[in-house]
Amino acid sequence: MNISPLAIPDVVLLMPKVFGDERGFFMETFRQSAFEVHCGAYTFVQDNHSLSAHGILRGLHYQLEKPQGKLVRVTRGEVFDVAVDLRRSSPTFGRWVGATLSAENKQQLWVPPGFAHAFYVTSEAAEFQYKCTDYYNPGDEYCIRWDDPDLAIAWPLVGGQPPRVSEKDGQGVSFEESPKFP
Numbered sequence: 001m002n003i004s005p006l007a008i009p010d011v012v013l014l015m016p017k018v019f020g021d022e023r024g025f026f027m028e029t030f031r032q033s034a035f036e037v038h039c040g041a042y043t044f045v046q047d048n049h050s051l052s053a054h055g056i057l058r059g060l061h062y063q064l065e066k067p068q069g070k071l072v073r074v075t076r077g078e079v080f081d082v083a084v085d086l087r088r089s090s091p092t093f094g095r096w097v098g099a100t101l102s103a104e105n106k107q108q109l110w111v112p113p114g115f116a117h118a119f120y121v122t123s124e125a126a127e128f129q130y131k132c133t134d135y136y137n138p139g140d141e142y143c144i145r146w147d148d149p150d151l152a153i154a155w156p157l158v159g160g161q162p163p164r165v166s167e168k169d170g171q172g173v174s175f176e177e178s179p180k181f182p
């Protein structure tokens with residue numbers, strides 16, 4: 001497992017070692033001991049898997065009382081994945097970082113607790129799979145608008161068209177009014 005530094009040090013881009021041969025490939029997608037070296041002593045309690053069509057954007061989501069760390073990867077297609085630092089005590093508070101994750105590059109992004117998370121599908125469709133450090137807590141969900149002017153996330157919108165979002169995500173709040181972490 002190799003890692004690549006990003007503008008927000010606590011968000012880690014991981015690149016698993018891929019063993020290719022005439023049959024195809026093999027890779028270890030998660031190894032607790034390696035993860036702890038690069039990301040910290042977190043454990044995971046829930047795995048998620050979603051399928052999204054081209055141009056879909058899911059997020060910016062987070063839980064406040066039970067914040068989830070997320071180790072995310074794409075197993076079909078390609079997305080632009082974004083994490084936003086909501087920790088007031090952080091030197092990178094209010095900043096965002098993004099990475100292109102795809103079935104082809106097999107890269108993973110560690111998004112720690114205390115961040116809002118979202119992704120935008122740039123391929124025809126994308127399957128998104130991720131591990132969470134805490135359980136889904138529906139009454140504890142918050143959403144910041146994907147196009148918040150203060151965050152000014154540089155989404156690679158295809159053809160300049162706005163993304164398709166769920167009704168819930170269309171009602172997201174501004175970064176300014178969103179609840180934050182200490």
Ligand SMILES: Cc1cn([C@H]2C[C@H](O)[C@@H](COP(=O)(O)OP(=O)(O)O[C@H]3O[C@H](C)C(=O)[C@H](O)[C@H]3O)O2)c(=O)[nH]c1=O
Pocket residue numbers: 048050058059061062070117118119136166
């Ligand atoms: C997240 C989640 C959802 N659900 C149910 C609730 C709804 O009936 C249905 C779809 O939920 P939602 O529209 O919130 O799914 P996403 O828009 O993909 O939400 C996720 O989007 C961004 C990318 C995130 O980082 C979060 O993991 C998560 O908020 O699945 C569950 O049963 N368990 C869960 O953990």
